[in-house]
Amino acid sequence: MKGVTIVDHPLVQHKLTIMRKRDTSTKSFRQLLKEIGGLICYEVTRDLPLEKVEIETPMTTMMAPQLAGKKLVLAPILRSGVGMLDGMLELVPAARVAHIGLYRDPVTLNCVEYYFKAPVDIAEREVIVVDPMLATANTAIAAVDRLMEAGAKSIRMACLLASPEGISKFQGHHPKVHIWTAAIDERLNDHGYIIPGLGDAGDRMYGTR
Numbered sequence: 001m002k003g004v005t006i007v008d009h010p011l012v013q014h015k016l017t018i019m020r021k022r023d024t025s026t027k028s029f030r031q032l033l034k035e036i037g038g039l040i041c042y043e044v045t046r047d048l049p050l051e052k053v054e055i056e057t058p059m060t061t062m063m064a065p066q067l068a069g070k071k072l073v074l075a076p077i078l079r080s081g082v083g084m085l086d087g088m089l090e091l092v093p094a095a096r097v098a099h100i101g102l103y104r105d106p107v108t109l110n111c112v113e114y115y116f117k118a119p120v121d122i123a124e125r126e127v128i129v130v131d132p133m134l135a136t137a138n139t140a141i142a143a144v145d146r147l148m149e150a151g152a153k154s155i156r157m158a159c160l161l162a163s164p165e166g167i168s169k170f171q172g173h174h175p176k177v178h179i180w181t182a183a184i185d186e187r188l189n190d191h192g193y194i195i196p197g198l199g200d201a202g203d204r205m206y207g208t209r
């Protein structure tokens, strides 16, 4: 599918299967989400540019590659995006973090922002929006809108599961934002949940239901 990369690595697929199971504990779910966050981050950053620099090994000098491009901002959407964040920060410890708090107004169904804090130099950075579930895509679209309003120019979207409806809606609004996901599930149900999915990622991660 254009604009979407499926992270089909066997470790990711195996961990996702455990996360989907109804009986998986809160502790395991949280641990797996963190681990998958790191593995997905590995794929999302695969094309970051490198430059050769001269270094000295204990044996000799050599030209060795190091990251050359823009620095990163990881932008988790509260609350379940935070579940992938630590795994990503383990890989990219110097990344900055932008927290985005959005909820859906039960009457208007519009996204309402309740928290937003991003690095001031976001325009010079590559931004990775982090949300495990790209379901209706309403919050992901609003998050990207908000990051662009704050100055972000180059944005990627990292999730764990996506719905076909969410992908097409997201791409309708933000065609230039590439999506990475471990799977595209069958459909959304009438309540905006992904089927077969894994349930409510935030509740499963924090044990709130």
Ligand code: URA
Binding pocket: 080, 133, 135, 136, 192, 193, 194, 195, 197, 198, 199, 200, 201, 202
């Ligand atoms: N958010 C979730 O946590 N799960 C879904 O299936 C959809 C949105």
